[in-house]
Amino acid sequence: MKVFQQESLPAGLDNVVYGGMLPDVQASFRIFAAHLRKVNAQWSFPEHQHPMFELNLVIDGSQRMRVGDKQFVQKQGDLVWILPNDVHASLGAVDGHMMEYVCVHLEVTDPWFRQQISQIGQIVHPSGSKMESLLRPILMDLAQIARENTSSGLNLKLQTMHASFRIFTALSEVLLDEAVVSNQQTGDSGLAAQLAQLIEHQASTTVKGQEPFRITHIAKQLGYSPAHCNRVFHKAYGVSPRHYLSTVKLRQAKLMLMDPSHSIEHIAEQLGYKDLSQFSKQFKRWTNLSPTAYRHLSW
The missing domain is CATH 2.60.120.280 (Regulatory protein AraC)
Structure with a gap:
C-alpha cells in the first residue's frame, strides 16, 4: 500500500459527480x-x-x-x-x-x-x-x-x-x-483573531537565527500600541501573545516528534532554535520530558 504525504495526496477528481470539503481541525x-x-x-x-x-x-x-x-x-x-x-x-x-x-x-x-x-x-x-x-x-x-x-x-x-x-x-x-456561533469578528475580537493568525504564521515560518518574537513588531504592523494588543489578546484568549506562541510551538514540536522521519536536530532548526540544546531545555520546561523521551512515548 502506497502512503502519501499530505501535500502529495492524489486529487482523485476524475469522474467525480459531486463533492465537498470540510475545514481542517487542529486543536488540543x-x-x-x-x-x-x-x-x-x-x-x-x-x-x-x-x-x-x-x-x-x-x-x-x-x-x-x-x-x-x-x-x-x-x-x-x-x-x-x-x-x-x-x-x-x-x-x-x-x-x-x-x-x-x-x-x-x-x-x-x-x-x-x-x-x-x-x-x-x-x-x-x-x-x-x-x-x-x-x-x-x-x-x-x-x-x-x-x-x-x-x-x-x-x-x-x-x-x-x-x-x-x-x-x-x-x-x-x-x-x-x-446559534451563537459567529464568523463575524469585529472590534477587539477581530484584532485578537488577527494577532492569533500572525502569531501562528510566525511560529510556522520561523527560521534558525530569526529575531525573537516581539509584540511590538506585530502591533506596529497592525497600527496599535503593544499595550492595547496585549490587553485585547489576553481578554479574548486568556493568555498573553507570548504564551500563545509557546503553545503553538509546543503543539508543532509534539506533532513533529511523532514523525520519525524528522530528526530532533531538524525539528529544533524548523522551530527557530539556535541549537539542539536550546530546544531540548525549552521542551523539558514545557513538558517535563526531553524531546527524546517524548518521542519514545509517542511510538
Missing part, C-alpha cells in the same frame, strides 16, 4: 484539576482567577458563589460556567449544611473555538436547562470516577480523557443549538 484540549469535594459548613474558597474555563456542578446541598460582581446561591443541580480570568469565590455552604460539588477546569488551544465558547456568557445554568442537561451526566460520571478511584492509573486517565471529549462535544451542541 486540556482537563485540569478536575475534582470532587464534600465540604462542611465552615468551608469556603477564597477569591481567585485563572486563564481557564471552569464548570462547577453542585451535587448535594447549596453554596453561595460570587463571580465578578454577581453574588448568588448555587442550588443542587445548578451548573456554573466561569470564563477565563473572571474573579470568583465560593463563600461556603448555605444554612450551615454540608455541600458536595464537582469542578472541572478546561483549556482550549484553538483560538476560534475558544472565542465561540467565550460567547456563552450566562453564568448560572439551572437544573433542567439545556447546558446543564448536556453536561450533568458527564460531570456526574467524573464525580463517580473520583469517588470510587479504584481504576489503575491508565484506566483513570482513559476515563478522564473520554469525559473530556464528551465535554467538548456537549459545548459544541450548546453552541449549535443556541
